[in-house]
């Protein structure tokens with residue numbers, strides 16, 4: 001993810017820094033943005049599971065050598081998960097990507113929802129050496145166990161990404177606590193409502209029967225018809241509750257960052273891509289421009305959608321149309337193919353509004369001279385000339401350069417959640433889920449990644465648990481490339497990725513053992 005200051009000089013400096021592999025002075029990675037003297041919520045770090053010493057962390061930040069870090073002890077992560085990462089080519093002092101992987105047990109929460117306890121999670125003995133890892137769900141009898149992987153891509157500082165990598169899974173646990181009994185009883189649809197009084201707990205199947213009975217007795221227009229309509233209700237499937245829990249967890253994580261930035265220096269914002277494996281299903285939640293794909297039998301299945309100014313244009317334009325004050329009288333919510341010039345007032349120009357996919361002509365007015373809410377194409381597209389990603393966590397203080405216009409109202413912290421039923425397929429050792437930040441996807445397509453992983457794993461010993469980390473290393477290597485005279489180069493002399501790159505490779509065959 002790239003955050004741009006709309007300033008040509010900065011862009012030139014950045015380009016030079018990327019080319020030279022040096023560190024741009026005063027880069028966006030400062031953990032004391034705006035001179036904040038508040039303490040850090042968590043210190044800058046690399047993922048805990050890498051087990052790096054302070055010296056190793058410092059060495060990993062070499063923008064010229066750009067060493068690829070890999071998981072040394074495969075058993076540190078469940079399912080023999082592979083992981084590799086590399087720092088950027090100089091756009092920020094720190095690697096602003098973060099990663100987390102854990103196995104968590106959710107205990108049933110009694111009574112009504114309450115504020116998060118300080119220690120809601122009982123960690124299992126999967127870390128640091130994986131011994132004692134049990135693959136069966138519900139192994140604690142009254143709890144639910146889930147597996148969790150997540151990548152965060154920070155911008156304008158590493159604070160938000162570090163905090164989210166340390167806390168988002170706890171918010172997921174907190175949300176699932178209310179659902180333990182409901183999810184474990186998969187033969188009964190979730191109750192529509194429940195409370196302390198058992199009499200008020202109503203099962204939707206009971207209601208469905210009530211609907212059919214009333215429906216049979218009451219023809220439309222008869223006295224009983226309104227009552228029938230009143231009792232009609234949707235059947236909510238179990239997986240929708242999990243999706244809702246994950247969405248709420250992201251929202252609560254964002255609220256916590258907002259609240260705690262008064263006490264701590266939580267700089268910048270971050271994208272978040274999280275995967276929860278629960279009761280045989282993978283829930284892939286994405287808020288940002290990282291991506292998840294499944295490679296199964298050599299075929300690629302995309303499991304997430306990127307959220308950028310282009311993909312979310314209509315949502316952003318509609319918000320600006322409904323609440324024009326958010327534009328600070330400096331931007332227009334309409335989109336034009338290029339900047340409108342004063343001399344073009346009265347002429348016709350192509351434009352798009354929030355309710356259009358296609359283009360139409362309009363007569364240019366004074367109002368249209370304002371800077372477009374969304375401007376630029378592809379990776380250069382920006383919201384209010386500032387940010388190139390439209391979902392994520394943090395960014396509560398982000399403003400348009402040299403103004404008092406906040407960007408946050410246009411950013412959503414709610415992820416899109418895709419579900420994959422692991423139990424519908426018998427997965428082989430080479431069937432994997434790949435999670436990576438945009439540093440990988442900027443230079444490699446799904447097909448290139450699918451082919452590279454399939455070929456790599458096909459040439460590895462299928463019993464070597466380290467093969468997934470080696471495959472992740474291979475992907476990072478292919479995206480970073482090698483340093484030549486003209487900068488980082490990958491195959492066919494294409495430009496390598498100068499961004500931070502982080503990759504998880506998760507073998508899916510272990511998911512089949514969870515049923």
Ligand code: MG
Pocket residue numbers: 001002153437438439499500
């Ligand atoms: Mg990135």
